Amino acid sequence: MPNPIVDRSYTLAVTVVKLCTGPWADKLDLIRAQLFRAATGCGANVEESQAGESPRDFAHKLGIATKEAHETRYWLRLARDSGLLPAEVVQEPISLAEEVMELGHSIIASTRLRQGLKTAVSVLVLASAAFAGYFLLEI
Numbered sequence: 001m002p003n004p005i006v007d008r009s010y011t012l013a014v015t016v017v018k019l020c021t022g023p024w025a026d027k028l029d030l031i032r033a034q035l036f037r038a039a040t041g042c043g044a045n046v047e048e049s050q051a052g053e054s055p056r057d058f059a060h061k062l063g064i065a066t067k068e069a070h071e072t073r074y075w076l077r078l079a080r081d082s083g084l085l086p087a088e089v090v091q092e093p094i095s096l097a098e099e100v101m102e103l104g105h106s107i108i109a110s111t112r113l114r115q116g117l118k119t120a121v122s123v124l125v126l127a128s129a130a131f132a133g134y135f136l137l138e139i
Contacts, residue, residue: 005046005103009065012096013043016072019085019093027084035075039093042068042100059111066104073097 016039020032028035045065052058076094079085 003050005062005100005107006050008096008103009043009046009069009100012069012072012093012100013040015093015096016040016076019089024085024089028079031075031079031084035072035079038068038071038075039097041065042072042097046100046104055111055115059108059115062104062108062111066101066108069097069100069104073101 016035020028020036025032042065045061045068049058049061049065052061073094076085076090076097080087080090080094
């Protein structure tokens with residue numbers, strides 16, 4: 001089954017790798033390593049999140065990936081705005097980074113909401129059981 005954040009983060013990494021190793025590589029010399037690490041780290045952390053040991057671990061790893069997407073966007077904007085790269089060259093990877101950021105934030109929020117609901121239900125069940133036990137002791 002297709003997974004949009006996995007697909008988009010992988011496409012972002014591939015696009016940036018090509019950008020960092022293609023005809024623009026010399027222009028990016030000053031920031032190439034940072035951009036490369038951020039973009040590939042984003043994809044790697046999304047992949048790793050898919051094997052999270054728990055919903056909390058999943059959300060944590062996806063949070064790291066989302067931060068890497070933010071960093072990737074930063075380096076791309078810096079390359080564009082400082083004149084290292086023309087706007088048309090960085091527009092696609094910037095859009096990909098923003099898509100990954102939006103997907104990541106949305107998935108993390110819904111994961112935490114589900115976990116919060118499960119926690120609230122567990123607390124209510126425990127409180128109900130404790131109250132019932134106390135009530136039975138009083139009878």
